[in-house]
Amino acid sequence: MRIVVLVKQIPDTESQTEIDLDGISIRTDDIRWVMNPYDEIAVEEALRIKEQHGGKVTILSMGSQKASETIRTAIAMGADEGILIHDPLFDGGDALCTVKILTAALKQTGYDLIIAGQRSVDFDNCQIGPGVAELLQIPFIGMVVKQEITDGKIKCDRLIDGGEVVLEADLPILFTTQRGLNEPRYTSLTGVMKAKKKQIEVKSFSDLDVDETMVGAKNAKVAINSLNLPADKRNLKIIDGQTIEDQAASLVNIMHSDMGVF
Amino acid sequence: MTNSIFVIVEKQGGFFRKASVEVLCEGRRLADLKRATLIVVVLGNEVAESAKSLAKYGADQILVVEDSALTKYPTDVYCNVIETLIEAETPELILISATLWGKDLVAQLAVRLDVPLVMDCTGIDVTKTDSICERFLFGGKIMARVSLVGSPEIIATRPNVFVIEKNPREVTPKILNLDIAESKVHLVEFRLESVDKIDLTEADIIVAGGRGTNGDYKAIENLADVLGGAVGASRSSVDEGWRPHEDQIGQTGKVVSPNVYIACGISGSIQHIAGMSTSKYIIAINKDPDAPMFEKSDFGVVGDLHEAVPALIREIQKARQNQ
Numbered sequence: 001m002r003i004v005v006l007v008k009q010i011p012d013t014e015s016q017t018e019i020d021l022d023g024i025s026i027r028t029d030d031i032r033w034v035m036n037p038y039d040e041i042a043v044e045e046a047l048r049i050k051e052q053h054g055g056k057v058t059i060l061s062m063g064s065q066k067a068s069e070t071i072r073t074a075i076a077m078g079a080d081e082g083i084l085i086h087d088p089l090f091d092g093g094d095a096l097c098t099v100k101i102l103t104a105a106l107k108q109t110g111y112d113l114i115i116a117g118q119r120s121v122d123f124d125n126c127q128i129g130p131g132v133a134e135l136l137q138i139p140f141i142g143m144v145v146k147q148e149i150t151d152g153k154i155k156c157d158r159l160i161d162g163g164e165v166v167l168e169a170d171l172p173i174l175f176t177t178q179r180g181l182n183e184p185r186y187t188s189l190t191g192v193m194k195a196k197k198k199q200i201e202v203k204s205f206s207d208l209d210v211d212e213t214m215v216g217a218k219n220a221k222v223a224i225n226s227l228n229l230p231a232d233k234r235n236l237k238i239i240d241g242q243t244i245e246d247q248a249a250s251l252v253n254i255m256h257s258d259m260g261v262f
Numbered sequence: 263m264t265n266s267i268f269v270i271v272e273k274q275g276g277f278f279r280k281a282s283v284e285v286l287c288e289g290r291r292l293a294d295l296k297r298a299t300l301i302v303v304v305l306g307n308e309v310a311e312s313a314k315s316l317a318k319y320g321a322d323q324i325l326v327v328e329d330s331a332l333t334k335y336p337t338d339v340y341c342n343v344i345e346t347l348i349e350a351e352t353p354e355l356i357l358i359s360a361t362l363w364g365k366d367l368v369a370q371l372a373v374r375l376d377v378p379l380v381m382d383c384t385g386i387d388v389t390k391t392d393s394i395c396e397r398f399l400f401g402g403k404i405m406a407r408v409s410l411v412g413s414p415e416i417i418a419t420r421p422n423v424f425v426i427e428k429n430p431r432e433v434t435p436k437i438l439n440l441d442i443a444e445s446k447v448h449l450v451e452f453r454l455e456s457v458d459k460i461d462l463t464e465a466d467i468i469v470a471g472g473r474g475t476n477g478d479y480k481a482i483e484n485l486a487d488v489l490g491g492a493v494g495a496s497r498s499s500v501d502e503g504w505r506p507h508e509d510q511i512g513q514t515g516k517v518v519s520p521n522v523y524i525a526c527g528i529s530g531s532i533q534h535i536a537g538m539s540t541s542k543y544i545i546a547i548n549k550d551p552d553a554p555m556f557e558k559s560d561f562g563v564v565g566d567l568h569e570a571v572p573a574l575i576r577e578i579q580k581a582r583q584n585q
Binding site for chain 1: 378381398402408454463500508510512543545556558
């Protein structure tokens, strides 16, 4: 089975995020980069499917040169190979541009199964998984917490607001991962050594069947005008009182009069 | 022909979702600014009867497509129907609430139509020709203003942000008969939890627990019950296995903006704050007076949550009796 995992490198979520001097991008120097947490779950699930059904796991990532580190992390976990899509021409594109570029790359790699995180926790567009499936005209199942493949079919439990549904489709399919599907493995030392030596293929604009009018900042249909740090100044008022009952009574008063609760 | 705006609404457990009514009201506001006709699109199984109730929120027209194949999931069949409706009505703007269902649906729709999509939008400014949207990036660490190029524009609005206002009109829903194409995905089973359970993203009050609970959520659950709110959790609580993944609030979990957020025994990591900092009121309860959560709160109680939360429940019950 040919399994392709879509992976994104993102700034560490435990770090502060700063705005660059241009006012429309994020400062990227001196920050720690990590694999998007939902993509770690995607890599893990791909490895488990390979262990059960055989096949090859390819990591596909679009980003800066630095994103090859994240591809190597996935290879250290056990993936077979990695492809980095990188070209300055792609800079500043929106989610729709990314969908088109990834789709073009997937047409070259081929696939029986594509797995992606349900969203990346930096830009939170939630668009890549369903978008790529739509453009490839293959079935899409989002927010998967359990899957089972038998006889060229996949059955998935997916999370919905207020419950779960079980869906079934024929391969090839794209599904996205939600927490609870698995616990991603740690990389082993031998895995890291192996990943270091692995050649990562780099694809640029000229390697892909994409049109110049589909990519880059000037073709983004959603353009960032400005970025700001949200005004989040709160004036903390500590609730005092002789006893915890007194404090609770004061807080209940405030909840009633200021916040309109009950 | 006049301009039009589509609002796609979602039903759950027999009712239109609060988040759908919110986006409908925002649609009314935008339709007035743009002098456009507001068309509510109601798709589903057994929806025709209740569709009329949406007239009270300012719909100019209500289009209904009712079919047993429209079972919410899979979403691609909805895309097909909406595409047909778009061809017929050529709206300039399509609005939906960014619930899990709404996000999947418009992510597919935007690619199919090759048009701009703003996901999880928290504010919309329009002129006659342009829309400028606000949305948060990195959970809630950064606020972006974005503009949209292309038509129709699709905007998915964040639940619990836009205000509900009644604006009654006389509308008779128009029932359309369309052929529903078969989906590539088949629904095997639907498992809804109790209809009473409030979704975190739509909850008005959230009581959330962190490491300070030591895994004991009883008091937090009781407080949420008494207040008619929902229970949330920090990442460490979920990692410890104390709460299910769907309760996790933060940059890597759910991003919420309730009226009142009560953080109990949550230290306040950067990624947690990112997921709840847009709450209207934040109350922190923590033993540690130096917990970073306090800096991000409006009100703080320095004390053990295992004493403070039960005391809060008793005082709320007392206050209710005196009302």
